Amino acid sequence: MVAGTGKMYRMDLPDTLTDKDIQGVLHPGRSSADGRKLSNFEYIHTELAKPRITLSLLWAEYCVQCEAEHVIPYQHSQFNERYHVFAVSTKATLRIKRKPGELIEVDWAGNTLSVY
Numbered sequence: 001m002v003a004g005t006g007k008m009y010r011m012d013l014p015d016t017l018t019d020k021d022i023q024g025v026l027h028p029g030r031s032s033a034d035g036r037k038l039s040n041f042e043y044i045h046t047e048l049a050k051p052r053i054t055l056s057l058l059w060a061e062y063c064v065q066c067e068a069e070h071v072i073p074y075q076h077s078q079f080n081e082r083y084h085v086f087a088v089s090t091k092a093t094l095r096i097k098r099k100p101g102e103l104i105e106v107d108w109a110g111n112t113l114s115v116y
Contacts, residue, residue: 037071039079041086052110055080 039062047053059079066073074082 036074037066037069038082039074041083044083045087045090055083 044058047058048055059076062079063073
């Protein structure tokens, strides 16, 4: 496919080059085999524990980092899917053992509510 594009633009490329070889010529400096960078999911997992940090915010930071390193970032859906696979593989859950009705817990996501 890439070789056909080269012929269309009158680029003289030897027939022995593979698509990966041509991609290396057209896009030098890509860090991974498919040109995409995996994120550090351990870092993402610890950052998600902080207040007002979302997976979308971390994906935006990941995209900025990829742009600075000249690599292709994963799209939002693939990023989320890969993180969720990581989270399931580490079994990152917290089970609180107690009697039903003994305690009540409220999880305030985001800013806290003001009571007057």
